[in-house]
Amino acid sequence: MNHFKFKSLAFYGVAIISVLLLFKTVSVYGENNLKAPPPVNGRYRLTLSENLPNCEKSDTLTLNIQQSGIYLNASVLPANANADTDEKHSLAGIFRNQQLNLSGKVGRSILCNIPRPQNDPMNSVTIQMQLVDKGNMTGQLTVNSIQTLKFTAVPQKAY
Secondary structure (H helix, E strand, C coil), X not given: CCCCCHHHHHHHHHHHHHHHHHHHHHHHHHHHHCCCCCCXXXXXXXXXXXXXXXXXXXXXXXXXXXXXXXXXXXXXXECCCCCCCCCCCCEEEXXXXXXXXXXXXXXXXXXXXXXXXXXXXXXXXXXXXXXXXXXXXEEEEEECCCEEEEEEEEECCCC
């Protein structure tokens, strides 16, 4: 029992207590300050406040969002698109402080709700949304940095 010296036992005791205190401090900080963003992935029905210029009926669209933490990928689809439609996600963005920002390119045929021509011109689109109650969102859609339209987004039920 000669190999148990007081200095060794005190050193290991202090080291173990220090690690436990550090772990407790980091755990308390994480529980109080690190929160996962609420889930916003899914399909939303976008109801525009007015039609886009040069479009006859563009008042309703579908926004399909996929979320990974604060990072978002999304696609804009015609309102009558099937739930199993797998469109390439042409919008990318971020979700911070209950605010979603998406940008990318969307075909004119989708925005105007017309049949897709052979060479569908692409429009630069920016979407800014604010998360409100029950998953609903309000925001604005900017097309080609010129036309800004307000909209409401309501989550669609999964069938």
